[in-house]
Amino acid sequence: MTFGIEAAGYYVPSLYLEIKDLAEKRGIEPAKLEKGLGLHKMGFPDVHEDAATFAAEALLKMIRDYDLNPKEIARIYLGTESALDAAKPTASYAMQMVEKVLEKEFGERCFRNCDVVDMTFACIGAVDALHNSLDFVRINPDKKAVVIASDYAKYELASSGEYTQGGGAVALLISSKPDLLEIENNWGIATESVFDFFKPRRNYSKKDLSSAPETFPDKIEIFTDEPVFDGQYSNQCYQDRIREAYQHYKEITGKDKPYEAWKYLIFHLPYAFHGKRVFTEIYSIENGLAYGTPDEQKAVAKSENYLNFINEKIERSQRASSEIGNMYTASIFMALLSAIQVSFDEGEDLTGAEIGFLGYGSGSKSKVFAGKISENWKTAASKWNLFENLKNRTAIDFETYEKLHRKQLESSVNENYKGFGLQSVETENPVLKGARYYAYKD
Numbered sequence: 212m213t214f215g216i217e218a219a220g221y222y223v224p225s226l227y228l229e230i231k232d233l234a235e236k237r238g239i240e241p242a243k244l245e246k247g248l249g250l251h252k253m254g255f256p257d258v259h260e261d262a263a264t265f266a267a268e269a270l271l272k273m274i275r276d277y278d279l280n281p282k283e284i285a286r287i288y289l290g291t292e293s294a295l296d297a298a299k300p301t302a303s304y305a306m307q308m309v310e311k312v313l314e315k316e317f318g319e320r321c322f323r324n325c326d327v328v329d330m331t332f333a334c335i336g337a338v339d340a341l342h343n344s345l346d347f348v349r350i351n352p353d354k355k356a357v358v359i360a361s362d363y364a365k366y367e368l369a370s371s372g373e374y375t376q377g378g379g380a381v382a383l384l385i386s387s388k389p390d391l392l393e394i395e396n397n398w399g400i401a402t403e404s405v406f407d408f409f410k411p412r413r414n415y416s417k418k419d420l421s422s423a424p425e426t427f428p429d430k431i432e433i434f435t436d437e438p439v440f441d442g443q444y445s446n447q448c449y450q451d452r453i454r455e456a457y458q459h460y461k462e463i464t465g466k467d468k469p470y471e472a473w474k475y476l477i478f479h480l481p482y483a484f485h486g487k488r489v490f491t492e493i494y495s496i497e498n499g500l501a502y503g504t505p506d507e508q509k510a511v512a513k514s515e516n517y518l519n520f521i522n523e524k525i526e527r528s529q530r531a532s533s534e535i536g537n538m539y540t541a542s543i544f545m546a547l548l549s550a551i552q553v554s555f556d557e558g559e560d561l562t563g564a565e566i567g568f569l570g571y572g573s574g575s576k577s578k579v580f581a582g583k584i585s586e587n588w589k590t591a592a593s594k595w596n597l598f599e600n601l602k603n604r605t606a607i608d609f610e611t612y613e614k615l616h617r618k619q620l621e622s623s624v625n626e627n628y629k630g631f632g633l634q635s636v637e638t639e640n641p642v643l644k645g646a647r648y649y650a651y652k653d
């Protein structure tokens with residue numbers, strides 16, 4: 212019996228800012244962002260959008276596209292680091308939104324017997340949800356599980372993370388009928404507790420932290436959605452963890468140079484070019500190349516062999532990221548959709564192709580695993596139209612972007628939007644203070 216991904220749906224924020232507009236206002240050379248990091252557009256949520264509406268949209272799209280019966284979904288595990296509440300899971304909001312829309316066809320509370328929960332570990336939370344849900348269907352092969360990855364990657368204005376912002380969600384149906392991708396049960400894992408990127412839920416000031424790096428904000432507030440981070444250190448932690456997890460994967464599978472057999476290498480992409488920039492280390496180790504000094508590292512990155520390797524095995528997975536930005540925990544799954552969509556559009560046959568995954572979550576953990584494209588993959592992929600749909604977003608100017616970022620807009624930029632939207636947040640009633648209410652517009 213095989214297990215893996217049967218179907219997939221996604222949602223990206225309805226607005227975007229051209230990266231060159233941001234570069235100009237911040238005095239950054241556009242070529243650094245476009246050619247250095249691979250950024251073109253930054254997806255940005257409208258006033259009515261958040262991690263719960265992203266998740267609900269992706270889930271509803273998947274249910275509709277594949278004609279799924281929601282009553283057959285035994286669990287919905289949602290990976291996120293953009294939770295809207297510290298107790299009530301974002302998954303419960305998303306589930307309720309979808310349930311209401313499906314009421315006419317499936318009756319009240321179609322998810323009544325569904326197990327719903329959030330999983331959080333920075334950008335790897337949804338990989339954890341996937342790992343866990345695969346175990347679940349292995350034990351219960353007649354059941355189906357849904358994994359949703361949903362996040363809003365927001366950074367402080369004018370910080371080094373600002374140009375990597377983005378957001379959105381990917382929903383996956385996990386079952387013993389993996390029409391898209393069979394996933395093998397070998398998980399290379401590496402964990403180390405570090406402070407490369409985190410969202411502390413305390414009130415304290417920089418002076419309380421004797422060793423705080425310069426990048427730390429002066430004051431950290433409760434429930435901040437903007438992280439405390441050290442960019443170059445987070446790159447280092449990412450590189451260290453994927454090296455260790457890849458090594459672990461080799462040990463448990465006994466495979467020699469497993470990456471060579473992978474048709475695509477799918478990374479967590481905090482920005483489009485991240486995977487190809489950090490994989491140089493593993494590539495050098497595997498091929499016995501010198502990698503100690505910055506000059507040696509540059510030589511590997513610029514070598515013809517490495518450039519060919521990127522072109523063949525990584526470039527296609529970057530394309531959606533260039534148009535959306537960081538989707539945190541959804542990035543790795545959007546990278547998968549991106550690569551498969553390109554193959555589909557180019558009429559390539561992927562059946563049987565091996566795909567390797569290198570996930571990372573700050574804090575920190577990496578998981579390396581692999582899968583095989585199924586015979587029915589084209590039917591599954593034919594629903595997405597990913598690059599066409601990315602053209603249906605609304606461009607915003609820099610002033611609107613800053614107002615949205617500062618939460619200064621009262622009403623949505625797209626006032627006539629369709630789909631799920633936040634209607635209100637309770638401020639008066641003391642026993643409901645903070646409750647969020649959503650609605651669906653046809």
Ligand SMILES: CC(=O)SCCNC(=O)CCNC(=O)[C@H](O)C(C)(C)COP(=O)(O)OP(=O)(O)OC[C@H]1O[C@@H](n2cnc3c(N)ncnc32)[C@H](O)[C@@H]1OP(=O)(O)O
Binds near residue numbers: 242375442
């Ligand atoms: C959240 C996680 O997933 S943890 C891992 C990633 N961390 C983050 O995402 C945290 C938030 N982001 C950040 O802090 C930052 O955006 C970072 C760390 C990702 C990037 O940092 P920056 O200082 O902006 O960029 P950095 O100097 O590392 O790289 C710029 C690249 O552009 C290239 N570049 C610079 N100027 C130009 C130019 N004019 N033309 C072409 N390329 C250029 C540089 O050569 C370099 O590429 P290379 O090293 O491959 O040659």
